[in-house]
Amino acid sequence: MAKIRGTIVVNTERCKGCNLCVVACPVHIITLQKEVNRKGYNYAQLINEEACIGCASCATVCPDGCIEVYKIKMDK
Amino acid sequence: MTKEEIISQGTLAYKKPTLLNDTQMHYCPGCSHGVVHKLVAEVIEEMGMEDKALGISPVGCAVFIYKYIDIDWEEAAHGRAPALATAMKRLWNDRLVFTYQGDGDLACIGTGETIHALNRGENITIIFINNAIYGMTGGQMAPTTLMGMKTSTSPFGRDAKLHGYPLHITEIAATLEGTAYVSRQSVESVAAIRKAKKAIRKAFDYSMAGKGSNLVEIVSTCNSGWKMSPEKANEWMKENMFDYYPKGDLKDIGAE
Numbered sequence: 001m002a003k004i005r006g007t008i009v010v011n012t013e014r015c016k017g018c019n020l021c022v023v024a025c026p027v028h029i030i031t032l033q034k035e036v037n038r039k040g041y042n043y044a045q046l047i048n049e050e051a052c053i054g055c056a057s058c059a060t061v062c063p064d065g066c067i068e069v070y071k072i073k074m075d076k
Numbered sequence: 077m078t079k080e081e082i083i084s085q086g087t088l089a090y091k092k093p094t095l096l097n098d099t100q101m102h103y104c105p106g107c108s109h110g111v112v113h114k115l116v117a118e119v120i121e122e123m124g125m126e127d128k129a130l131g132i133s134p135v136g137c138a139v140f141i142y143k144y145i146d147i148d149w150e151e152a153a154h155g156r157a158p159a160l161a162t163a164m165k166r167l168w169n170d171r172l173v174f175t176y177q178g179d180g181d182l183a184c185i186g187t188g189e190t191i192h193a194l195n196r197g198e199n200i201t202i203i204f205i206n207n208a209i210y211g212m213t214g215g216q217m218a219p220t221t222l223m224g225m226k227t228s229t230s231p232f233g234r235d236a237k238l239h240g241y242p243l244h245i246t247e248i249a250a251t252l253e254g255t256a257y258v259s260r261q262s263v264e265s266v267a268a269i270r271k272a273k274k275a276i277r278k279a280f281d282y283s284m285a286g287k288g289s290n291l292v293e294i295v296s297t298c299n300s301g302w303k304m305s306p307e308k309a310n311e312w313m314k315e316n317m318f319d320y321y322p323k324g325d326l327k328d329i330g331a332e
Contacts, residue, residue: 006082063114072082
């Protein structure tokens with residue numbers, strides 16, 4: 001069965017750490033970092049590269065449009 | 077496969093619409109405005125109306141929407157956006173004219189303009205962000221505030237004897253003969269966001285087809301004004317707001 005792998009790129013300087021992507025992620029692999037960006041917000045990051053399915057839920061709910069989603073179909 | 081390989085060999089599944097520029101939005105973290113801005117920009121891009129869209133911005137938090145979406149904008153006096161939109165649509169019939177207003181702007185200060193523009197059947201779309209309070213000025217009570225809801229000007233909760241009842245402007249709009257499409261949506265989850273986008277698209281299509289005036293209400297959160305975290309605010313909205321403001325299409329002349 002073809003497996004879909006995905007990944008996200010977070011614009012960490014634009015992120016305001018609202019946590020909505022963390023809640024929206026169906027596989028629970030996004031968390032807010034301890035580090036802060038220039039605005040002082042704990043930005044969102046992907047913590048498990050392997051598990052992302054590229055569903056774009058996080059990017060859809062992001063109010064600031066900080067997340068880009070890429071995905072690829074793997075054979076097997 | 078590494079992250080870099082997925083990015084270089086895979087396809088782009090989602091990215092913010094190009095009409096939404098890189099200017100940092102002034103909204104509080106988790107504000108519903110950002111999501112609706114994205115939807116408006118996406119729909120305009122999908123329709124290919126980038127050069128022909130004309131928005132009317134309100135007074136309220138969304139007053140700076142013209143800094144974030146790269147289309148033509150006009151700034152109306154408080155509550156008067158539907159009146160300005162009427163003029164613009166009559167002068168430029170080929171433009172996609174819409175207003176973007178909050179509940180304080182549309183349902184309180186501009187109630188007259190809103191109802192009469194909708195009743196005249198102007199071929200415009202009104203996008204109505206309903207967060208039940210005056211968000212920008214510090215969370216005061218609005219006509220749309222729920223019964224018993226605590227705000228900075230009703231610290232003991234809204235009381236019908238003292239403050240009257242919540243105004244259901246969308247229900248009123250659905251009874252007017254001039255309206256073509258009246259819908260109430262929300263943007264708290266992926267499914268709700270997809271539905272809201274479809275509603276905005278339909279409203280824009282109807283206004284361009286000259287079918288009448290359109291109103292899309294988005295039941296929204298104001299986590300700062302409600303003194304909650306963004307996720308708590310979404311939960312609170314689901315538990316409390318949807319009883320007062322049930323979601324769905326209230327009127328659709330195309331479906332009849």
